[in-house]
Amino acid sequence: MAKLERTHLEIIRAVDEHGSLTAAAEKLHLTQSALSHTMRKLESQLDLAIWSRERRGLRLTQAGEYLLAVANRLVPQLDFAEERLRQFACGERGALRIGMECHPCYQWLLKIVSPYLAAWPAVDVDVKQKFQFGGIGALFGYEIDMLVTPDPLYKAGLQFVPVFDYEQVLVVGPRHPLLGAAYVQPAQLVDETLITYPVAVDRLDIYTQFLTPAGISPKRHKPIETTDIMLQMVASGRGVAALPRWLVEEYSDKLNVTPIKLGRKGVAKQIFLGFRETDAEVDYLRAFIELARAHRKQSG
Amino acid sequence: MAKLERTHLEIIRAVDEHGSLTAAAEKLHLTQSALSHTMRKLESQLDLAIWSRERRGLRLTQAGEYLLAVANRLVPQLDFAEERLRQFACGERGALRIGMECHPCYQWLLKIVSPYLAAWPAVDVDVKQKFQFGGIGALFGYEIDMLVTPDPLYKAGLQFVPVFDYEQVLVVGPRHPLLGAAYVQPAQLVDETLITYPVAVDRLDIYTQFLTPAGISPKRHKPIETTDIMLQMVASGRGVAALPRWLVEEYSDKLNVTPIKLGRKGVAKQIFLGFRETDAEVDYLRAFIELARAHRKQSG
C-alpha cells in the first residue's frame, strides 16, 4: 500500500543535509508543514518511524538511516536520468562521465578531451576523481560511464581496452648523485626522500613493482597532491619521485628534472579505458576510445 | 520543471512488458486514460517523445529505450527498499540476498543456510544465480548482498573472506580405465568425454588450471545443468567430470563414482564470500560469514 516516492527520498536527504524540516522545506521550495505531512503519511503507512522525535529536532532511526542510504544512492541517478533526457530533447547526444583512478592519467586525459569536445559538440564531458566504492564500483553504480585506470578488470559486464603504453621512471633533480646513471636499483633509494601522490602504498607502482619486491623502503615518504609542486620539489633537490616518462619529458623544458629508468628493464605500464558492456555500442563512447587509441599511435 | 517520478518508470516498464498502454493499465490497476495522460504530460514537459506513435501501438524512441533501461535498474531497487522497510516495521532484521557464481557452491550453501535460518528467524534468505553484470556487478548494483564465488576481487568497496577450501578432482565411473590411479595427467583425457556445467570454458577450473596450460582438449565436451544428472552420466560410463572432492564423496554412497586427483599436486580451490564494505557491520551478515567459517572448521 505504501509507495516509496521520489519526494520521500528527497525530503530525507534535504533534512539530513540541513538539519531540520524547516530548513529542508526552504531548500525544496515547500513549507515545513508539507514535509511534515508527507513524511508522517509515509510513516503511518509503513507503521514505522523514520525519525525519532526527541528533545528538539529529528534524529534518524535505524530504518531512517537505511532510507537515507537508499536516497543518497538513487536520487542522484534520477537527477542524472532527467538531465540526460533533457539533453536528448535538445538534440544533444548525452554526457560522458569519466572517472580517473590514477593521478598522472589526468595530464594524458586532457590531451584526449580537447579534440573530443571539438569532434562531438553535442556531448558533454565530466571528469570525476572521487568515488565512494572506487572506480569499478562507480562504473557498476552508474556514477561514471568510462574509467581511466592502470588496473583493468576482466569481469562480466565490463570491458577494458588498452589505450596508452608508457614507462614509469624515477625523476631526479639537477644535483642528484644518480644523475646520468643508466638505471637505478631499489637499494639506491634507501637514503632518499620519495615524493608520491597521497594514495595507499599498494596503489603506487614504485612500491608494488620496484621497492616492495626488493624489500626496500625509502628513508622518508612525502605525499604531495599536484604534479607541478611534486616536480618543483624534485627540481630543488628535496627528494625524488616516480612518474610516467612522457610526463617528465614534458616538464623538462621548464624544470630541471631528469628521468632515470627503474631497474635494468624499466617498469612498463599501460592505461586502460573501462566501460559497461551495455554501452559498447554507444557511438560517442566508442568515438572516445578510438580517439584515445589514435593518440597512442601518434605519440608512440 | 519536469520531474521523473516512480510512476513514469513503472509505466514504461509495464508497457514494455505487456505491449500496450491498455494491457499495462490493467496490470497497474489504472485506466488506459490515466497512463496516457501521465506520460503525455511528461513528454510535453520534457518536450521529448518517449514513444513514437506509428501505425497502431507504441514503439520506444531512443530516449524511451534509455528511460526503460533506467526504469529496469531503479524500480527493483525501490521495490526492495520498500520491502526492507516493511521488514523493519515487523521487527524483522532484513533479507540476505545471496548470489552464486559457481555451480557446485550451491550444495555447500544449502548446508550453511539451514542452520542460519534457524539461528536468525527474523532474516529472510534469497538465492540468485543469474545476474545481468555478473556477481561483482550485482553486489555493486545492490541486486544481492553477498556473493559466493571462487574468484575474489580485492577492490575498493568490496570485501572478500575465504570460507571453504576444497580440492577439485576428476570423477570417473566404475569401469573406467583410470580407476585406481593415484592421479591423472592432462594427456590422459584426450580421448574422453568431459561433462561440465554449461558455462564459458574460462570459468571452468579443469580448463584454466589443468587442460589449457597443457594445451590439451578432451575429445568431446558435454554441458549438463545439474549435478545429479552429471554424476549419473559419469557413473554410467558416458564421460568424466570435474567437481569438488567433498561433493563427490557425498554422492559416492548412492552412485558408483570415484574421485581422482588432477595432476600430481591436485587442484586446490577456495570459496569466498564477498560483500559491500558498507555492510561490514551489519550483524546478520557477519553472522552468516561466521557460520560459514565455523562450518569449515568442522568439515576440514
Place this chain on the structure above:
DNA sequence: ATTACTCGATTATTTTTTCTCATGGATATT
C-alpha cells in the same frame, strides 16, 4: 522566572494533481 525563539505536529482549507468516464480518430482483422 519571564520572554523570545525555534522546532515539529496538527487542523482546516485551498490548490493541484491524478484518475475516470465518455468519446473520437486511426489502424488492423474478418
Place this chain on the structure above:
DNA sequence: AATATCCATGAGAAAAAATAATCGAGTAAT
C-alpha cells in the same frame, strides 16, 4: 463493411498535496 483494438483527448470527479494558522514543547538569553 463491420468490428475490434489501440491511443488521444476534454471535462468533471476524486484524491492527494500544499498552505496558512495555530499549538505545544523545548531551549536560550535576559
